[in-house]
Amino acid sequence: MNILVVSPVLPYGPCDGDRIRIFNIVKQLKERGKHRLFLVSFIKSGEEKHLAELSGYYDAVETVKISKTEIYINAFKSVFRLIPLNTGSYENHEMEKAVKTAVEKYKIDHVFTYRLRCAQFTEKLDIPKSIDLVDSLGLYMERSLKYESNPLYRAYYAMDRGRVLKCERKTAGKFNAVFINSDEDGRYIGSGNIITAPNGADIKRVKPKKTGCFTVGFFGNIKYRPNFDGVMWFLKNVWKKLANSDKNIKLVIAGAGGGKAGKFPPESRVEVKGFVKEIDALVASWDASVVPVRFGAGRQNKIMQSWANMTPVVATSFSAAGVCGRDGYNLLIADSTEEFTEKVLRLKNDRALGRRLKNNGTATLKKYFDWKKTGGLINTAIKKTIIQEEEK
Numbered sequence: 001m002n003i004l005v006v007s008p009v010l011p012y013g014p015c016d017g018d019r020i021r022i023f024n025i026v027k028q029l030k031e032r033g034k035h036r037l038f039l040v041s042f043i044k045s046g047e048e049k050h051l052a053e054l055s056g057y058y059d060a061v062e063t064v065k066i067s068k069t070e071i072y073i074n075a076f077k078s079v080f081r082l083i084p085l086n087t088g089s090y091e092n093h094e095m096e097k098a099v100k101t102a103v104e105k106y107k108i109d110h111v112f113t114y115r116l117r118c119a120q121f122t123e124k125l126d127i128p129k130s131i132d133l134v135d136s137l138g139l140y141m142e143r144s145l146k147y148e149s150n151p152l153y154r155a156y157y158a159m160d161r162g163r164v165l166k167c168e169r170k171t172a173g174k175f176n177a178v179f180i181n182s183d184e185d186g187r188y189i190g191s192g193n194i195i196t197a198p199n200g201a202d203i204k205r206v207k208p209k210k211t212g213c214f215t216v217g218f219f220g221n222i223k224y225r226p227n228f229d230g231v232m233w234f235l236k237n238v239w240k241k242l243a244n245s246d247k248n249i250k251l252v253i254a255g256a257g258g259g260k261a262g263k264f265p266p267e268s269r270v271e272v273k274g275f276v277k278e279i280d281a282l283v284a285s286w287d288a289s290v291v292p293v294r295f296g297a298g299r300q301n302k303i304m305q306s307w308a309n310m311t312p313v314v315a316t317s318f319s320a321a322g323v324c325g326r327d328g329y330n331l332l333i334a335d336s337t338e339e340f341t342e343k344v345l346r347l348k349n350d351r352a353l354g355r356r357l358k359n360n361g362t363a364t365l366k367k368y369f370d371w372k373k374t375g376g377l378i379n380t381a382i383k384k385t386i387i388q389e390e391e392k
Contacts, residue, residue, distance in 0.1 A: 003036070004106065006040050006118050007039065008041075016221055027375070036059045036106075038059055071089045082163065083163065084164045114134075128176050131178055133180050134179075138189075141157040144226075145158065172194060175192065197377055198369055203362060215249075217252040219282070222253075226296035238341055239251055241341045243269055254274070291319045303331065307358070312347055313330075315333060316335050
């Protein structure tokens with residue numbers, strides 16, 4: 001089968017949440033389905049160096065350049081056109097033309113669209129098609145309003161939430177199959193042929209390099225508002241208590257968006273690393289991974305990746321809910337300053353507890369969050385759209 005993948009991000013490797021998902025889905029389609037895959041993707045300046053890495057997964061790659069300036073201008077125009085900024089900011093005639101050309105040139109049997117913002121380029125195609133919405137942006141905005149303090153972001157969420165939800169529901173009805181990361185996001189959209197296809201994580205075999213100091217770590221894109229909110233809350237509230245209560249403990253913060261590090265309050269024994277390419281080795285070296293994320297959508301990849309690296313986790317109840325987290329079984333749940341402080345210190349003083357959480361976390365991964373299972377589910381759904389089309 002010839003499958004065209006249409007993406008708003010260049011899927012050159014698993015370096016952030018967006019690319020982790022599409023990279024692994026495409027990998028599974030290639031390995032399990034034995035399909036011929038073709039890619040049409042937006043590309044930003046400086047990403048050309050990654051094109052060679054795509055050759056092992058795609059038979060052909062077509063790219064369309066897009067700049068931040070273009071995205072911002074389109075977003076501004078969208079405000080007055082009463083369309084979601086998320087989709088309006090990516091309007092692009094070159095991309096629309098590139099998709100139509102690829103469908104004809106490569107004799108495409110099925111189009112796999114990644115993210116809501118790319119639906120505008122594929123929803124009118126008269127061939128079997130699916131879309132991976134990943135998360136509900138409308139649900140994300142609704143939750144963000146409860147915590148967001150920045151007035152500009154609050155105004156954006158309040159203005160765009162209704163538009164986005166309407167667009168998500170309308171879009172879901174135009175595709176033969178709609179994939180979503182979590183059941184809750186699917187229920188929120190509530191229309192279309194929605195199939196839950198959860199993220200996964202591969203069990204790592206990284207040999208950790210432990211230090212003498214008990215190391216607590218957080219990783220994730222700091223530019224992502226839920227991550228920034230969580231880290232700031234942890235630093236201002238939890239870390240002060242932890243640092244004062246035990247001198248043999250340190251905090252490591254890793255992730256893209258290091259420019260925001262200047263906004264972190266100055267604290268002792270805190271190391272801000274910025275983007276780390278070999279993140280698995282770093283996470284495996286920690287004694288505890290903290291996930292103080294209080295809102296968002298989908299599932300917390302950082303919990304699954306911590307489990308994959310055999311690192312025990314302390315997380316908010318919101319973060320734990322999306323990954324089948326159970327307090328005391330595969331992680332520790334904490335929502336208040338006192339709970340986070342107490343449970344991190346409990347891990348420090350009870351290594352047997354840490355081992356139990358790590359083992360059960362790995363078992364949870366294998367049972368519920370396996371990329372091979374997700375890939376098989378998506379592959380089956382795509383084949384079904386072809387069969388349904390042939391039976392018409």
